[in-house]
Amino acid sequence: MKNFLNILHNEWRIMVADRSLFLVSLLLIFLLGYALFIGFTATDVREERIRELEVQQEQKLSATAKQISLIESGREMPTAFSNPLNPALLGSGQGALHAVMPVSPLSPIALGQSDMLPDHYRVSIRNKTTFMYQTENENPWNLLTGRFDPVFVLVYLLPLFIFAVSYNLVSSEKEQGTLRMQLSQPVTLQLLMTAKLTARMVPVMIISILAITLPFLILRGTAVTASDQLLYGLVAVLIVLAYALFWFMLALFINSFGFSSAGNALILVGIWAFLVLVAPVLLNVYVSRVSPAPSRIELATETRLITIDGLNRYQELLSSDYRHVQESSMLLPKDGRFEVPERLQAFYLINKSVDEKVGTLLADFETRLFAQQDLVERFGFVSPAILAYEGLLSIAGTGTRRYQHFTGQVNEYHQQWKDFFEPRIISGLAMTVADLGKLPRFTWRELDSGVVLIGSLMKALLIFLMVAVLFLLGLRNFAKATDIV
């Protein structure tokens, strides 16, 4: 132990003197800081937008309430296509409300799918295809490239920083001729290497963890220290630690073969390229082969066929006369009843049948995607990069699962919305101010935090397992390798 500490102490002195550690740390802090800045900015924009949507929505609702009472008291005359008393209009464009997925407090860690998939839908009595296909407005070139968020720095770049300080643990000593001198002291090669590695590991890991956690604690202190978020944060830290350790141990393992410094660098970068660049891409190919998404073309064709069917079935309702447009008396309720134009009823019914049929097709898309994500979870072990990325994404609440959880809830909400309006449209009940208060509202249910935590924790543990294996293999090699010296 005393020797270990001695080596540690000396290594630190050397690293302080040659400034290598200082430079690496500085760059790492800078990159993480910049990535966090990007993450926080993007999250702020999303939060701001959600707030705006909610404000607009409430304003619109109270304006509608006001209009209804004005019309009821005879002080305003509605028009045919903008009549809040008409349930078929209020339930579609005019009164449609938003279903919103809130931003997770830890989402600045990983932007994930948030730049592509919407976190809000405007749900109406129309069929799902009219509002569920919406996507975010983002330059496709940018989507293709990806963003510079913390998860990018951690998964892609952190390993390279680790290599920069540890690729030549043995080889440099050997090349400088200092290895023999050191080993003439009462230390084993294993001890020497472990100590040298520890001397690098401790500062790099402390810096990465602090660089990530401190900004959160300072900027989002109350949000991230809420009990469940604190656990999320701890698991995220564990993942980062495990992932960093993995690359350190890999460096130790490769060092144990006694190649030249250039050889080590080459092999390490080769492995990095494979695990970080190639493996995820290959797994993606595999996953989309095993559980391919159904055909969107078929979906389009099916939607059209159902629409045609509806148009034929409700032909008579559709070609009903449109006198109500001209006769303002028909725009007003009589004893609480409102004659919903047959044409609008027909559109409602067509939309309903589109929903029924397309619903199963759309559900098929969701199931396949779910299965794909399952496969990613199951085969993530092929690369610690996949494990770390997936783990951090689910902690940040920007992963596939949470978005699917959201669309599932939007489907339920859509049903509630239709259930609310259908009787009113079919039996012609005028909307009242009181009805506005009874409109179904979307309430977000968060993913089961236990499942998220255990899933991410398992990923961290899996990486730790890899770490242990690499460490033991490395030590065994060092023990056997008399020819290194």
Add this chain to the structure above:
Amino acid sequence: MTWLIVSREIREFYRDGRFLFGAGLIVVLFVTAFLVGFEQRKNVFSEREVAQQLDYDDWVNQPERHPHDAAHQGMHVFKPIPPLSFVDPGITNYVGSTQWLQAHRQTEVKFRPAQDATGLQRFGSLTPAWIIQMLGPLLIIVLGFNSFSGEREQGTLRQLISLGVPSWKLLVGKALALFLGALLLLAPLLMLAFWIAFGDVQAGDRYDVLIRLGLLVLGYLVYLGIYIFMVLTVSVLTPASRISLVVLLAVWIAGTILAPRVLVDVARMVYPTPNQVEFNAQLNQELRKEYTKAWKEHFGVEDRWGTDVPLSRWGEALQVDDQAGYNAIDRHFGALWNRYDDQQRLQEFFGFVFPMLSVRSYSMAITATDFSHHRDFAVSAEQHRRLMQNLISSELVEHADGQGEHHFDYKVSKAFWSRIPPFEYAAPSVLFALQRSLNSFAIMCATLLFSFVFALLSSRKLV
């Protein structure tokens, strides 16, 4: 003598396992990528053609119906897949593939394939272009990092110079050897050229595809050439192979991994784009203005679709309303898409320093998978929708408006449906692609020239 150097270098590559291992791995990835991409393309390709035909058949065979209801059914059009998209799918995964031409407002091209994939997709897609762009430079670094520094360490460099070998010849020889390595990497691409050009593609398009393939190979040779001279320069200037390798790896990571993402942020800051909510809000506001103006001019009323315009003028109203919207829509979408263009241009420009950015843009343009090609499709699909709308409105003006209150009883005869032609999209020719890629190609050539001159200058300080 140059060839002597070349053959010696190549023998060297073979002797240590680097080349076989590195190139072997890349070729395996290559073949996988080709097979996957090609199969997908074939499936989707035929499916889209059949679907679009069926769609039009259904349109033509509609029963007698009110034309506006028919426009609710509308037509689906599917974006064709360019023949070379399996070499470089570009932004294909991140833009829609299907447009539903319907009544009322411009619809977007829907269904991005990336929506149907997990988050893993964001690591990239296994495509030949991705392999060359990302891993090609790495292979060259692995092969060439010690070409000079290694000889210096072994002491053979001095011997060579003492034999009277001019340093520039040594440089050219080593560069040529690396070029041959790069060509070997591109060989599968060339072989596929013939396979596809004379197999899958229609006869008329064969030359188009061949020219595109030639341009692709040229572009990628320039791209890899930049790295070849850069590798040689660093190998000359660094005192030891170890340092040369570390420097080159850092350059590679900065250029292929780091820079693209940083520049996305830069581009977004310089040319900000509105998000979905903002965009829709602005567009709606503008549309309201245009509508009000048009209704006031034509009918002297403020309210759209109010009680003041009789049903006997609804066909006309539909026409007026549609026309009023077109300008605002074109302006807003045009502005957004121009912003995307600006963002891409800016990033492409940084190809001077990070060649990956210009080669990516070049490659996408040549394979017809960049945004300008997507935009071309979206615009012509929208034109077709307007054609449909115009024909329908004039039909309504001519016949339905006369029926007054019974406007919606009017049914057009079946013969009317075939007056709306099928949507036949002619993909832009290679000239369009050339125009789009000129910028990035010029940037790459300039960088190549620069790196060549720099290598030549540095080779004078060999010993």
